Amino acid sequence: MEVTRLFDYLAVMAAERPDQPFLASKVTENGVKQWKSYTFKEVAEICDKVSQALLDLGIRKDDKVALCAPNRPEWNFIDIGCQQIGAILIPLYPTASTNDFRFICNDAEVKLAFAGDQSLYKKLAEVKSDIPSLREIYTFDPVEGAPSWKSLIDKVTDTSPVQEAKKAVNEKEMATIIYTSGTTGNPKGVMLSHYNMVSNLKDTDKILPFQGGGKSLSFLPLSHIYERVGFFAYLKNAIHIHYAENMDTIAENLKEVQPFVFTTVPRLLEKVYERIMERGNSLSGITKKLFDWSLHLGNRYQLNTNLGLWYNIQLAIARKLVFSKWQEALGGHVRFIITGAAPLQPRLGRLFSAAGVIVLEGYGLSEASPGLSVTRVEEEGRMIGTVGLPLPSVHIKLAEDGEILAKGPNIMMGYYKRPDLTAEVIDSEGYLHTGDVGEWVDGKFLRITDRKKELFKTSGGKYVAPAPIENKLKESLYIEQVMLVGDNEKFVTALIVPSFLHLQAWAKDNGIVYENNQQIIGNEKIRALIDKEIANANKDFGHVEQVKKFVILDKEWTIEDGELTPTLKVKRKVILGRYSRLVEEMYS
Numbered sequence: 001m002e003v004t005r006l007f008d009y010l011a012v013m014a015a016e017r018p019d020q021p022f023l024a025s026k027v028t029e030n031g032v033k034q035w036k037s038y039t040f041k042e043v044a045e046i047c048d049k050v051s052q053a054l055l056d057l058g059i060r061k062d063d064k065v066a067l068c069a070p071n072r073p074e075w076n077f078i079d080i081g082c083q084q085i086g087a088i089l090i091p092l093y094p095t096a097s098t099n100d101f102r103f104i105c106n107d108a109e110v111k112l113a114f115a116g117d118q119s120l121y122k123k124l125a126e127v128k129s130d131i132p133s134l135r136e137i138y139t140f141d142p143v144e145g146a147p148s149w150k151s152l153i154d155k156v157t158d159t160s161p162v163q164e165a166k167k168a169v170n171e172k173e174m175a176t177i178i179y180t181s182g183t184t185g186n187p188k189g190v191m192l193s194h195y196n197m198v199s200n201l202k203d204t205d206k207i208l209p210f211q212g213g214g215k216s217l218s219f220l221p222l223s224h225i226y227e228r229v230g231f232f233a234y235l236k237n238a239i240h241i242h243y244a245e246n247m248d249t250i251a252e253n254l255k256e257v258q259p260f261v262f263t264t265v266p267r268l269l270e271k272v273y274e275r276i277m278e279r280g281n282s283l284s285g286i287t288k289k290l291f292d293w294s295l296h297l298g299n300r301y302q303l304n305t306n307l308g309l310w311y312n313i314q315l316a317i318a319r320k321l322v323f324s325k326w327q328e329a330l331g332g333h334v335r336f337i338i339t340g341a342a343p344l345q346p347r348l349g350r351l352f353s354a355a356g357v358i359v360l361e362g363y364g365l366s367e368a369s370p371g372l373s374v375t376r377v378e379e380e381g382r383m384i385g386t387v388g389l390p391l392p393s394v395h396i397k398l399a400e401d402g403e404i405l406a407k408g409p410n411i412m413m414g415y416y417k418r419p420d421l422t423a424e425v426i427d428s429e430g431y432l433h434t435g436d437v438g439e440w441v442d443g444k445f446l447r448i449t450d451r452k453k454e455l456f457k458t459s460g461g462k463y464v465a466p467a468p469i470e471n472k473l474k475e476s477l478y479i480e481q482v483m484l485v486g487d488n489e490k491f492v493t494a495l496i497v498p499s500f501l502h503l504q505a506w507a508k509d510n511g512i513v514y515e516n517n518q519q520i521i522g523n524e525k526i527r528a529l530i531d532k533e534i535a536n537a538n539k540d541f542g543h544v545e546q547v548k549k550f551v552i553l554d555k556e557w558t559i560e561d562g563e564l565t566p567t568l569k570v571k572r573k574v575i576l577g578r579y580s581r582l583v584e585e586m587y588s
Contacts, residue, residue, distance in 0.1 A: 004171040005194040007047070007083045009201075009236040014044035017238055020213070023073040025243040035242065035256075038073055043080075048159040050081025053152035055161060057112065057135075061086030061168065064108040064177070066134075068092035068101075068124060068223075069116025071243045074140045074149065075222050076231065078114050079176075083194075085165040089176045091223040093566045094120055095559045102127040103186055104179045107417065109133040114149060117141040171195045177416050178225050178366045189416030192225070196369040199409035201232055203391040208360075209377055210237035211335065214260030217253055219244035219268075224567055225370045226340055230263045251275070251329065258331040266344040267568045269337075269359070273348055274501055276326060277477070281505050294318035298354035299347070303382050315354065323355035336360055336377055340370075341567040343448060343467065347475045349384040363387035363448060367425065367432055369410040372396060373446050386445035396446065397431070403452050404438045405431040437465070454572065456487035462544040464492060469547070472540055476533040477502045481557055483570055484547070485583055491548040493586045495579055496530060497556050503529075521552040549586045553579070 003009055013022070018041035027036045038046070059065065065082050067089055069075050082089045090108045092101060094116070101124060105113070111133055115121040121143050128134055138149045171194045179187035204210075216239050220227040234241050242257045244250050250268070280291040297318050300307065327334065336358040344361050352359045360382070362374035373396065375381060375388030382388070390396045394408035411432045414422035425433050437450045450465035457463050466484035473482045473494070481497035503520055506512075506529065514520045521527075530552060538546040557563035563575055576583065 003236070004198060005083070005169055006175060006197060006232055007080050007166070007169075009232055010040070010044050010047065010080060013040040013235060013238060020238060021240050022235070022238075023076065023241050023243075025072050026245045033245075037240070040238075043073070043076070046077050046153065047080040047084065048162050049153040049156040050077050050149075051084040051162040051165065052156045052159045054081060054087060054112070055085055055165065056155070057152070059085065059087050059112060061165075062174075063087045064090050064110045066090045066092055066105055066108070066110040066113040066124075068094055068120050069114065069140060070094055070246070071218055071220075071222050071227075072116065072140065073243070074114075074116075078149070079222075079228075083175055084162055084169070086169045086173065088174055091176070091178065091228070093221060093223045095566055097562070098123055098127050100179075100187060102130050104189075105131045105134055107179075107189060108177060111135055113137045115139050115143075115146075118143045121146050169194070171198065174413060176228075180366050188418065188421060190225075190366045191413040191416050192366075192369055193413055196410050196412060197225075197229055197232070199393055200229055200369045200371050200391070201236060203371065203393050203410075204233050205236075206392050207374065207376055208233075208338075209335070210234075210239060211260050212238040213240070214335075215240045215242060215257050215333075217242050217244055217250070217257045217259045217262045217331075219247065219250055219253075220263055220265065221566055224341075225366045226364070226567070227263060229370060230338075254329070254331040258333045260333060260335050261337070262334070263338045263340070265341045265568055266339055266348070267342065269339060269344065269348055269352070272329060273351070274499065276329060278501055278505075281502075291322055294322035295351070298323070298351040301350045301354035303353060303379055303384060318354075319356050326352070326355040326357060330357065338362055338374070340364065340374075342569060343471055345471060345475055346385040353382075353384065358382075361387050363436075363446065365434060367412045368394075368406060368408075368434075369412065371410065372404075372406050372434075375445075383441060383445045386441055386447045388446065389444055390446070398438060398440070399433075401452070402437040402439065402449070404434045404436045404446070404448075406434060407431045458486055458492070458544060459488050459490050460544070464545050469537070469541055469545055472537045473534065473547075476537070478506070478529060478533055481570070483572060483575055485576065485586075489587055492545060493583065494534070494547045494550040495575065495582070496534075496550050496552050498526075498530065498552055517554040521554050527552065551579070551582045551586060 019039050021037040022040045022043055024035045024037040026033050065087050067078050079089050090110055112135060113124055115124050115137055121137060121139050124137050139146045140149055173193060174191050175194045176192050177189040179189050216234050218241050222228050244253045283291055297315055338360045340362040349359060358377055360375045362371055364370035364372045371391055372394055373388045373390045394406055396406050399405055407430050435452045436448050437452050438446055438448050441447050450467045455463050455465055464486055469484055470482045473479050478499055479496055480499040483495045484492055486492040500517060507514060507520060512523055512525060534547050534550060559566055563571055
């Protein structure tokens with residue numbers, strides 16, 4: 001059958017591979033945690049029951065259903081169950097505030113909601129009385145006093161009306177509304193059709209060598225369109241998805257599952273690298289020298305460049321003795337990793353490539369369903385520091401000011417209830433104005449240079465693009481997160497979150513005694529170390545762009561504290577407000 005709608009992929013797989021395992025998650029049975037799998041046929045049957053249960057509750061085409069849960073098979077059951085009857089799923093980030101829940105559910109006029117566990121149920125229940133359209137909240141985990149999703153599907157005996165409902169769903173109709181977290185103001189509802197997302201999936205077919213029957217580990221939130229479309233890419237390629245237990249168990253789950261592929265964000269790859277470095281720094285003697293030698297080789301690595309026979313021999317030895325451990329840390333069977341949502345440090349791109357781990361860097365946004373470009377598995381289709389080549393059905397051009405404009409079947413239907421905002425970002429020719437600034441490298445690779453709105457002007461009238469400077473600073477082992485400041489100021493300053501892991505090791509080696517993070521960042525030797533790292537980075541930039549002063553902070557920025565978006569982008573306005581006193585002191 002021709003696939004035109006997202007749920008068609010499940011129908012195809014249930015017919016072609018009914019008994020093949022598709023979804024898996026960790027469950028506790030008889031006091032033991034173990035993986036529980038669902039076959040394609042079982043998933044299709046459950047989704048049909050969800051669709052029928054929704055129909056029995058009076059949910060009809062174009063009605064809105066909210067879903068707030070971490071990744072688990074039930075998430076997909078509700079998603080596809082909604083799609084099959086033309087209901088529109090509204091994902092809610094579990095980390096979003098109750099104010100966001102209230103705004104989104106009212107804006108979308110949500111009729112039903114599903115919550116993953118007791119804490120998320122309580123969070124939704126807290127604002128239920130403020131949402132006139134919301135009839136009921138169902139839960140996945142048993143919660144006292146709350147109706148269970150299981151009670152809904154257990155009542156279903158006949159799903160034949162679902163088949164008729166499916167026929168009425170058109171590919172050009174809305175499949176979901178993704179409320180973008182944004183870094184300021186109320187979220188905007190991105191309307192995406194089946195046609196939008198299926199076009200992105202058909203593009204990935206042409207460029208990514210997925211291996212049918214392979215495994216994937218999923219840990220990025222399904223609430224985000226990046227992982228949601230990734231789910232359907234795995235579905236259509238018969239890949240067995242395993243949902244990580246939580247963010248703290250990813251390393252353990254990678255070893256258990258041994259995935260063929262997974263999607264990630266640079267921050268998590270940075271964490272993997274930091275753990276590897278931590279283990280490497282604890283070595284001694286010949287093994288420590290071997291580790292350092294391998295890192296030195298890796299830092300010299302260049303794609304599409306033959307560095308000579310002697311280098312190639314050394315790299316082969318390093319891959320066998322040292323870099324093989326990097327592969328093992330990722331499960332030992334990874335063919336490639338897809339990263340997006342933020343820039344990957346070129347240093348990490350080089351090191352992972354040297355280790356034989358193919359990291360594909362992609363670029364997109366919710367408004368583009370989400371992909372616009374990606375590097376390729378073939379070496380000639382990769383260039384470190386770029387986000388690759390446009391997807392086959394996407395046309396990208398640069399505006400006069402360097403802004404990236406994109407056109408294709410994947411571009412959103414518009415912002416929900418906001419034609420005014422839609423007109424601001426999609427021009428009369430159908431090009432989406434991304435707000436990102438970029439450039440072409442070698443005439444074909446796209447490089448993101450900055451966010452258009454994040455450019456700031458010093459009081460001297462000079463424009464500064466913070467992203468390249470921040471990325472350079474983060475190449476330091478001792479700098480974890482950084483945000484540049486300088487709008488309407490005489491010079492550029494920086495808020496620095498250090499890598500406490502590496503600072504603690506350095507402090508120990510240098511005889512520095514400390515009891516907490518505040519004592520570490522207050523130490524003059526530590527401050528001199530960070531000052532030196534900043535001075536090294538400054539060499540790559542013009543005088544106006546160089547960081548003249550900095551403040552070291554004592555805690556990492558997190559989603560939970562509202563300083564990062566769910567895709568780990570820095571909320572500049574929030575951080576600037578939170579540390580305004582420290583910023584003022586740098587300019588006093």
